Amino acid sequence: MTRTVVVTVRGVVLEVTGDYEREVPAKVNADPYDCHPAEGGTFEVTGVDCGGQDISELVDYRMDEIAEAAAEKAASEGEDIDDTQDD
Numbered sequence: 001m002t003r004t005v006v007v008t009v010r011g012v013v014l015e016v017t018g019d020y021e022r023e024v025p026a027k028v029n030a031d032p033y034d035c036h037p038a039e040g041g042t043f044e045v046t047g048v049d050c051g052g053q054d055i056s057e058l059v060d061y062r063m064d065e066i067a068e069a070a071a072e073k074a075a076s077e078g079e080d081i082d083d084t085q086d087d
Helices: 060-077
Strands: 002-009 012-021 041-049
Touching: 002 060, 012 060, 041 060
Parallel strands: none
Antiparallel strands: 002 012, 012 041
16 A cells, blocks of 8 residues: 655654555464464655655655655554545
C-alpha cells in the first residue's frame, strides 16, 4: 500500500512517500509445520519532499536511513490510519 509519513532524519523534517508492507510477526509453535518467520515491515521510498520540494535525488545516499525511519513511523501509526493512497 502507498503511504506518506512525516519523519525527522538528522534534524530535518521530511515527507516520505513509498510502498509500505506491514510486518507479519513470526509464528513459533510446537508443530514445526505450523510456524513461519517474520515478514514485511518494509518501506520502499518513491519520493522525499522537504518544504514542498522533491529532494529524492539529493538524499539518495541516505535512502536506507530514510526508509528505515519511514517504516518505523508507518508501523507506529497502526492500522487505524486512513490511507489516502492505496494500491
